[in-house]
Amino acid sequence: MANLELDDRGLVVSCASCGQKNLLAYGRLGDEVRCGRCRQPLKAPGEPIELHSTADFDRLVAQASVPVVVDYWAPWCGPCRMVAPEIAKVAARKAGQALVVKVNTDELVDLGQRYNVRSIPMLAVFAGGREVARTVGARPAEQIEAFIGQSIAVPHS
Numbered sequence: 001m002a003n004l005e006l007d008d009r010g011l012v013v014s015c016a017s018c019g020q021k022n023l024l025a026y027g028r029l030g031d032e033v034r035c036g037r038c039r040q041p042l043k044a045p046g047e048p049i050e051l052h053s054t055a056d057f058d059r060l061v062a063q064a065s066v067p068v069v070v071d072y073w074a075p076w077c078g079p080c081r082m083v084a085p086e087i088a089k090v091a092a093r094k095a096g097q098a099l100v101v102k103v104n105t106d107e108l109v110d111l112g113q114r115y116n117v118r119s120i121p122m123l124a125v126f127a128g129g130r131e132v133a134r135t136v137g138a139r140p141a142e143q144i145e146a147f148i149g150q151s152i153a154v155p156h157s
């Protein structure tokens with residue numbers, strides 16, 4: 001998405017009111033953050049964020065104050081294209097409660113290997129810096145949301 005970038009500490013988002021770029025720290029993703037210039041509340045990211053480096057992935061997952069939903073996909077994967085609009089719906093509805101990111105396993109091969117991603121589309125939920133659940137296969141947004149809810153409702157110690 002054009003108005004969102006990643007840096008070492010968080011997401012750089014443009015204010016919808018004044019256009020000012022603001023840093024939304026990974027550790028404050030669930031908080032109400034206001035624009036540094038005009039003080040309007042910044043909208044939580046409501047679209048899947050495409051990741052392009054393993055370092056970005058690691059920082060985000062380690063620091064995020066909300067669960068991170070990872071959509072593992074690849075350009076050649078037909079079911080991945082089918083599930084993409086469902087993932088986008090989930091990202092919009094879960095804005096501020098969860099962050100949805102996309103990992104192209106052809107591009108970030110090391111992540112696919114590290115997490116043993118053998119079949120895509122695969123969705124994984126990370127909370128507290130580690131994976132708490134995963135599921136393989138395309139499904140509608142409602143089922144994806146139910147899966148996320150179940151993943152984070154179970155206490156993990």
Ligand SMILES: [Zn+2]
Nearest residue numbers: 015018035038
């Ligand atoms: Zn502003």
